[in-house]
Amino acid sequence: MSCTFDEIVKKENALLCHTYGRYPLALSKAKDCRLYDLDGNEYRDFLAGIAVCSLGHSREDLAEVMAEQAKKMVHVSNLFYQEPQLELAEKLLGTCAADKVFFCNSGAEANEGAIKLARKYLRTVKNEDRYEIITLERSFHGRTLSTLTATGQTGPIKDGFSPLPEGFITVPFANMNALRGAIGSHTAAIMLEMVQGEGGVRPLPADYVNEVVQLCKENGILLIVDEVQTGVCRTGRMWAHQHYNITPDIFTSAKALANGLPMGAVLCTDEVAKGFTPGSHATTFGGGAVVSAVASKVLDIMLEEKMAERAWEMGTFAAEEAQKIQAKHPDKIAGTRGLGLLFGIELTFPGAEVWKALLDQKMVCNLTQGNILRLVPPLTITKDDIRAFMDVLDGILQSVTIQSA
Ligand SMILES: Cc1ncc(COP(=O)(O)O)c(C=O)c1O
Known part of the structure; x- marks a missing residue:
């Protein structure tokens, strides 16, 4: 089955109960810390299936264990x-x-x-x-x-x-x-x-x-x-x-x-x-x-692979980088908080536009409570990925105008 995005949306509306406010994105592949849409565009994943795929997507080692056990x-x-x-x-x-x-x-x-x-x-x-x-x-x-x-x-x-x-x-x-x-x-x-x-x-x-x-x-x-x-x-x-x-x-x-x-x-x-x-x-x-x-x-x-230590190190790095962005946009970022790689950036205004602009620039994260960008990436995320996210966020905050709720 290979449908266009619009065809998928139409099909879903006809077939599924409407419980989800879906992101405007249909995915065809997920690997490590990357997601791929129908056209093969690559996204950096700061969501990990909402804190699920902590070891990254579609791992060979887990697929092997799955297949071996499934045969037994x-x-x-x-x-x-x-x-x-x-x-x-x-x-x-x-x-x-x-x-x-x-x-x-x-x-x-x-x-x-x-x-x-x-x-x-x-x-x-x-x-x-x-x-x-x-x-x-x-x-x-x-x-x-x-x-x-x-x-x-x-x-x-x-x-x-x-x-x-x-x-x-x-x-x-x-x-x-x-x-x-x-x-x-x-x-x-x-x-x-x-x-x-x-x-x-x-x-x-x-x-x-x-x-x-x-x-x-x-x-x-x-x-x-x-x-x-x-x-x-x-x-x-x-x-x-x-x-x-x-x-x-x-x-x-x-x-x-x-x-x-x-x-x-x-x-x-x-x-x-x-x-x-x-x-x-x-x-x-x-x-x-x-x-x-x-x-x-x-x-x-x-x-x-000491993933707890890694989550702590990357979470600390994300906090430091986010605080640099906050220092540049104190009117737009109210604060950053979290523990390890359960990390939030609180905007001072409703964040839907920022979240969408991040998505348009191939950064996937989640917006919760209307103004908090929640980052729960795979724990295998790299400093390069985090830096890339913060650079894109910085650019968006430079151009976005604050809108009230
Ligand atoms: C803290 C917490 N408890 C419970 C749940 C519910 O989990 P599930 O969606 O697997 O039923 C969630 C899901 O987001 C959660 O974050």
């Missing part, structure tokens, strides 16, 4: 023991303080599992009627009904889906008084992203996180950390919570786990894992042999 065993169901799943579990648990893992297929499913596990553990193991989950404003936890309710955002994301499940409270970002005030006898867990991604690349302050840990201990509340976007080396550590020296009761992962194949994981302590018993939670595809084999290889590469 693709899917047999979770009714059977399977070694690839265990090999992955062993490696994954070796990267953190968690003791047990449940594999699933996406970030939302991982968070859904985490919420279920927290409630089940408190009810059946601790014998306490705790079910409320507290999350933060502007958080993003997924689009299933529960994770959508947990998500601290309003608008089209939630409109029309009521009744939403009970038992979720959202409090202002990094506001300890508000959090304390929200805790009651039914509070089960506090669920946090260490750096809000969709919410505008907002890292949580360390003193807030430490107080949350204390608060959880004092009140018998579980701490769930959503590492769907921040995990697997993205922020400069294998897990973002390791920057904060904390051990969550439960944390979730997805996105980069299998570098583009769908996979999610719920990781927890031995104690909390007692909440799940046979029949209490399951998935048909989760932890399948192919995706597990690929994720194992991803972890090997992440560790062997």
